Amino acid sequence: MSAPRxxxxxxxxxxxxxxxxxxxxxxxARGVYEDxxxxxxxAAFLAQNVRxxxxxVVRFEIWxxxxxxxxxxxxxxxxxxxxxxxxxxxxxxxxxLARAQSWVRELRVQADDGIIIxxxxxxxxxxxxxxxxxxxxxxxxxxxxDAKSYAAEAGLLYYECSAKTGExxxxxxxxxxxxxPINEYFSSQEEEQQHAVDLGASSxxxxx
Amino acid sequence: xxxxxxxxxxxDSNEYIFGEEGGRGTPASVFFKKIAxxxxxxxxxxxxxxxxxxxxxxxxxxGRSHAEHISAISDAQNVKKKGKKKQTSSERKQEHKxxxxxxxxxxxxxxxxxxxxxxxxxxDWDTNFESTIIPKANARxxxxxxxxxxxxxxxxxxxxxxxxxxxxxxxxxxKFQTALSAPTVDIDQLRNLSWSxxxxxxxxxxxxHLLGYLPSTAERREKTLAKKRLEYFNSIEQEFGNEGxxxxxMWHQIAxxxxxxxxxxxxxxxxxxxxxxxxxxxxWSVRHPASGYVQGINDLLTPFFQTFLTQYVGTKKxxxxxxxxxxxxxxxxxxxxxxxxxSKLLDGIQDNYIHAQPGIHRQxxxxxxxMTKVNSELIAHFKxxxxxxxxxxxxxxxxxxxxxxxxxxxxxIWDTYLSExxxxxxxxxxxxxxxxxxxxAKDLVNMEFQDLIIFLQSPPTQDWTEKDIELILSQxxxxxxxxxxxxxx
Numbered sequence: 001m002s003a004p005r006x007x008x009x010x011x012x013x014x015x016x017x018x019x020x021x022x023x024x025x026x027x028x029a030r031g032v033y034e035d036x037x038x039x040x041x042x043a044a045f046l047a048q049n050v051r052x053x054x055x056x057v058v059r060f061e062i063w064x065x066x067x068x069x070x071x072x073x074x075x076x077x078x079x080x081x082x083x084x085x086x087x088x089x090x091x092x093x094x095x096x097l098a099r100a101q102s103w104v105r106e107l108r109v110q111a112d113d114g115i116i117i118x119x120x121x122x123x124x125x126x127x128x129x130x131x132x133x134x135x136x137x138x139x140x141x142x143x144x145x146d147a148k149s150y151a152a153e154a155g156l157l158y159y160e161c162s163a164k165t166g167e168x169x170x171x172x173x174x175x176x177x178x179x180x181p182i183n184e185y186f187s188s189q190e191e192e193q194q195h196a197v198d199l200g201a202s203s204x205x206x207x208x
Numbered sequence: 209x210x211x212x213x214x215x216x217x218x219x220d221s222n223e224y225i226f227g228e229e230g231g232r233g234t235p236a237s238v239f240f241k242k243i244a245x246x247x248x249x250x251x252x253x254x255x256x257x258x259x260x261x262x263x264x265x266x267x268x269x270x271g272r273s274h275a276e277h278i279s280a281i282s283d284a285q286n287v288k289k290k291g292k293k294k295q296t297s298s299e300r301k302q303e304h305k306x307x308x309x310x311x312x313x314x315x316x317x318x319x320x321x322x323x324x325x326x327x328x329x330x331x332d333w334d335t336n337f338e339s340t341i342i343p344k345a346n347a348r349x350x351x352x353x354x355x356x357x358x359x360x361x362x363x364x365x366x367x368x369x370x371x372x373x374x375x376x377x378x379x380x381x382x383k384f385q386t387a388l389s390a391p392t393v394d395i396d397q398l399r400n401l402s403w404s405x406x407x408x409x410x411x412x413x414x415x416x417h418l419l420g421y422l423p424s425t426a427e428r429r430e431k432t433l434a435k436k437r438l439e440y441f442n443s444i445e446q447e448f449g450n451e452g453x454x455x456x457x458m459w460h461q462i463a464x465x466x467x468x469x470x471x472x473x474x475x476x477x478x479x480x481x482x483x484x485x486x487x488x489x490x491x492w493s494v495r496h497p498a499s500g501y502v503q504g505i506n507d508l509l510t511p512f513f514q515t516f517l518t519q520y521v522g523t524k525k526x527x528x529x530x531x532x533x534x535x536x537x538x539x540x541x542x543x544x545x546x547x548x549x550x551s552k553l554l555d556g557i558q559d560n561y562i563h564a565q566p567g568i569h570r571q572x573x574x575x576x577x578x579m580t581k582v583n584s585e586l587i588a589h590f591k592x593x594x595x596x597x598x599x600x601x602x603x604x605x606x607x608x609x610x611x612x613x614x615x616x617x618x619x620x621i622w623d624t625y626l627s628e629x630x631x632x633x634x635x636x637x638x639x640x641x642x643x644x645x646x647x648x649a650k651d652l653v654n655m656e657f658q659d660l661i662i663f664l665q666s667p668p669t670q671d672w673t674e675k676d677i678e679l680i681l682s683q684x685x686x687x688x689x690x691x692x693x694x695x696x697x
Binding site for chain 2: 077
């Protein structure tokens with residue numbers, strides 16, 4: 001069996017402080033959860049694969065940015081040329097949704113036109129727990145409905161997940177991976193290779 | 209027999225090693241440059257050449273607590289008394305993995321020296337300081353006279369190095385004690401001493417002096433401390449007294465960051481620690497509205513908090529301590545002192561935390577410029593891999609490398625930084641970052657983008673000790689001496 005084809009894309013995580021961006025990644029990449037992880041300073045990097053088909057892998061180069069407002073000025077460096085953005089908010093925090101919306105607006109203006117944006121509500125476990133504790137509550141619990149309708153309106157992918165339990169985490173990354181311009185990636189790769197051959201500069205071995 | 213005069217010369221050589229205003233008058237700068245020039249490899253080889261053994265001496269300053277020094281000396285004494293050919297303590301084994309069997313030789317050497325008076329280590333140890341040093345210096349002279357007759361075993365030199373190291377430790381502590389107990393503390397002298405590490409037991413007081421928090425004049429100290437502590441608690445009352453007037457967004461950010469401060473150290477998991485940190489950070493933030501609280505300042509507070517706690521519990525226990533075990537007054541003092549010292553530290557680097565963080569951007573640019581001089585090959589490689597300095601060194605600047613090295617190493621770095629002074633240390637920090645980066649250069653030049661970034665954001669320093677960080681500091685000192693002028697252009 002031949003090695004799978006790998007298409008590589010850049011993904012950035014944005015969102016308010018302590019909504020669980022780093023925890024979401026830690027769950028995705030290593031399948032674990034830690035209470036009280038240190039805050040991210042500047043940005044953190046990792047690379048992680050998503051297998052879409054037996055012979056097709058999407059490899060994400062992921063930049064996990066710091067959430068505090070003071071670090072906002074650094075963000076363009078990380079969303080520049082990004083193919084995808086996960087804009088994360090806390091399903092129990094209205095402020096964090098407002099912040100997410102402002103990130104979406106900024107991305108629409110500043111980031112690449114083709115960028116795929118997913119709005120991701122984290123801490124689903126807490127939301128479910130609250131719902132379970134007051135089953136007859138007539139009042140609104142959490143901000144799911146607001147977030148969902150905003151996402152539909154703005155044409156964003158929408159997910160709810162829990163970094164703590166792992167619920168739905170895979171679905172987020174798989175969903176985004178499926179939206180990646182995979183064919184364009186491979187055709188531009190081929191073009192580059194062809195170009196290299198045309199120039200006679202290709203001294204590296206064949207990959208097949 | 210060597211004369212008394214000769215003994216004194218031997219003692220002076222210790223001073224020389226530590227680069228103070230010692231008998232030979234060799235400036236510290238020359239010495240450190242020399243140390244820095246020695247490659248890391250040569251100093252790690254166990255083959256005991258005279259120079260590497262010097263380099264080991266330079267690095268022993270802060271490694272052990274007062275009590276540990278005494279127990280180490282006591283061990284040596286036991287070996288001498290019993291003449292047993294074995295290691296005397298697990299600590300010793302750990303500290304000198306490379307020089308196996310040296311205790312055996314230490315015992316041999318000690319036999320040359322049987323006439324040395326026994327002194328009681330538990331009781332008023334430093335009053336007998338001279339008598340500890342001098343007999344050992346005698347042994348050293350004997351060993352050098354042996355050298356003249358026949359070539360010494362390499363292991364004898366190792367034993368000599370061991371003994372010199374113990375002498376240096378004792379000598380060093382004594383120097384700090386003398387400096388600190390002077391009616392007016394000579395801050396320049398204290399700076400010189402502290403650059404190469406502060407003995408843990410004397411660290412709280414030394415840091416307070418270096419930061420200018422503790423007045424140098426003895427008679428003013430108590431009054432000033434009392435005033436400052438009262439001022440802190442009045443301010444706390446003022447800021448926390450009326451919840452409605454609190455800056456909620458600032459408070460929110462602090463409240464979510466404190467529980468995730470040093471999560472790997474137990475001390476920071478206790479509620480009383482967290483309440484103290486919250487109060488300190490909030491007060492600092494509202495009193496410095498131009499920057500306010502910025503993530504990472506929480507990290508910078510912890511060396512103070514932890515170090516000042518050691519006044520009451522000792523260095524070893526502090527990381528597992530529930531501060532509630534202290535009296536309320538003791539904990540209050542730790543909290544107030546930590547606040548003021550954090551303020552002093554941040555005074556010199558406020559630019560790092562104001563809007564757009566210009567201080568950090570400047571430092572990152574400086575680091576890049578400096579690295580083109582230190583290792584242009586590495587810079588070329590970074591360029592070809594599209595690695596930007598901002599991507600990995602932002603945090604180095606924002607948290608003063610605290611996220612990159614274990615806490616004991618961070619604290620040791622601070623000995624040097626605080627001795628540089630609040631206005632100057634951030635300049636030196638860029639050189640330290642350069643030495644830190646260069647430390648991994650051989651690996652880095654063979655890595656591609658992803659591996660490079662992943663490596664640089666979590667370099668393998670988990671097992672680092674103070675000795676590792678001292679090599680980085682020495683290297684940084686060398687870079688500073690060599691590149692300082694060209695960096696100004």
